[in-house]
Amino acid sequence: MTEEVAEEAVEQAPLLKLRDPHPVVMDDDAGLARAAAAIKAGTGPVAIDAERASGYRYSNRAYLIQIAREGAGNWLIDPIAMTSMAPLIDALDGTEWVLHAATQDLPCLGELGLHPAALFDTELAGRLLGYPRVGLGTLTEEVLGWRMLKEHSAADWSTRPLPEAWLEYAALDVEVLVELRDAMHDELIAADKWTWAQQEFESLLSFQPAVRVEPWRRTSGAHSVRTRRGLAVVKALWEARDDIAQDRDCTPGRLIPDSAIIAAALAEPASRGQLLGTKGFHGRGAKTYIDIWMSAIDHALTQDEEELPERTPRASGPPQPRAWADRDETAARRLDTARAGITAMAEANNLPPENLLQPDAMRRLLWEPPTTRDPGDLLDDVVGRLQWSGARPWQIAMTASLLTDAILSADH
Missing domain, CATH: 1.10.150.80 (HRDC domain)
Known part of the structure; x- marks a missing residue:
């Protein structure tokens, strides 16, 4: 072993392992009832993950659900085998869910009748906190000091029976998710970003996947x-x-x-x-x-x-930013000024610019801004347009004046 490899081995974080014996997959109604009873008797937030078969199946359905909760242990549930998910729906009623990249799992869980009353998204929390990489494995190592293996992330989870190694991998995804939530919650409070996170998490409760046109x-x-x-x-x-x-x-x-x-x-x-x-x-x-x-x-x-279809589909929004200067020089100045301001503000607050304000919302506002140029009325109109676009209150509070100034300055 070379000196460099030896040094890397010493510095490598310890590998995360299951604390309890490997959970058995609940693949019948009786097993689901046992799992639901244990989860309902637990306390605190509920860690939830779902495995799909992307790349293998047309549907986005969940082929395995992993759940962990304090006092309940770690459970693996095969939803394909169940005649009803009612026991689990009841057990999760009113609980806070902890998910990583919630927008990936909420649709397939919703198909089963599972909807959160409140949630905490560790990936989104990582973005708000300015972590450069926000994968579950990376955040678990950065925040908690545990290394996770991700070798089965692209597996065909519709396989039956599921291999033992896959089950351990799946269970580990929720093993310390609540601990990660608690640590990141403290970081958000310390960074004075907890209100931002609350508003972001609240917006996820009504999340619907975008419907693609053509x-x-x-x-x-x-x-x-x-x-x-x-x-x-x-x-x-x-x-x-x-x-x-x-x-x-x-x-x-x-x-x-x-x-x-x-x-x-x-x-x-x-x-x-x-x-x-x-x-x-x-x-x-x-x-x-x-x-x-x-x-x-x-x-x-x-x-x-x-x-026959048109070669170029009719656009429902503004043109691509690179075309703005040729189409409307004033609009291009508005966009350049606003982009610079958003980037600087995002850097100052240690978060990605797209999390400060969605680029599409900014472009739509700046391509066809309100007609008034009275500063007070314009600010009110900008706020209204941002609210209509789905921007959260914290985003509006930070960007509305900046966008108003960009509109006013571009006209001169």
């Missing part, structure tokens, strides 16, 4: 398709693939990758043989669903011109 346009490589007819092929193949993936509950890319869709759109094949012979058209489902792919392509190639 999601097929996010096909990787779509920018290389230059014709509307070619884009129609991209759209038709993407939608056909999505329908199959949803029916089979598998990730669309496991049927044919985005690159295969683009290859077909550029080639515009006229027969199954031409499609299968197209360079780049491949995938597990390339031959299996060849009739469906060809039908989609035929439909796109025979569509009336007026039905």
Whole structure:
């Protein structure tokens, strides 16, 4: 062992291990009842995590739920096997949840009828506190001094039975989550940011995933398709693939990758043989669903011109910032001034600029600002617009005057 490696080994944080014997997965209604009773009898916040099968399944459903609470221990629950989640819903009623990256888990937990009355998001707390990296493993090591292994984070959690090593990994995700919450709570108070955090956590209680408009346009490589007819092929193949993936509950890319869709759109094949012979058209489902792919392509190639998708979708908001100077020089000055102010204020408060104010909210306000230039009325209008955009009170208090000044100064 070299001297450098030896020194690194000495400085490495101790590996986090389970304090109690490895929890057994509760995979029937009787097991869920036992878990729920123990959790309900526990005290304090409840650490919760969920494992999905991203990259393997179409759905975003939870395939494993991990829960830990003081006095209750650490529990693993298989929601797929349950006829009803009612016992757990009752046990969690009125409790504070502790999650890491809550927006990832809240949707799949909500599908099971599990909704928090209050929550603490350790990832969001890390951002507000200015930690440069906010992954669970990094924060656990930085704040608590425990090292976590993350080797199974991309596993197929729909696998049954779940391997023993995966179960230990899953249980460790909630093993010290409440301790991490308590330590970060103290840090937020010491940094005078607890009110900010409370408002952020409150906003998460009504979180809903964004609905993508024309999601097929996010096909990787779509920018290389230059014709509307070619884009129609991209759209038709993407939608056909999505329908199959949803029916089979598998990730669309496991049927044919985005690159295969683009290859077909550029080639515009006229027969199954031409499609299968197209360079780049491949995938597990390339031959299996060849009739469906060809039908989609035929439909796109025979569509009336007026039905074809536009090359550039109609934007519902302001243009990209790089285009502002050409479109509206005054708006560009407003944006430059505001950006500089937001960046400086964020640095002074040790947090990322996007957590001080969402960039989209700032751009929408500055592209089409209120018409009044009376300083008092303008400030009132800016506050109202920020409230409408979903900005929290602490964000508005810190940025409304700055944005008002940016609007006024750009006009001169």
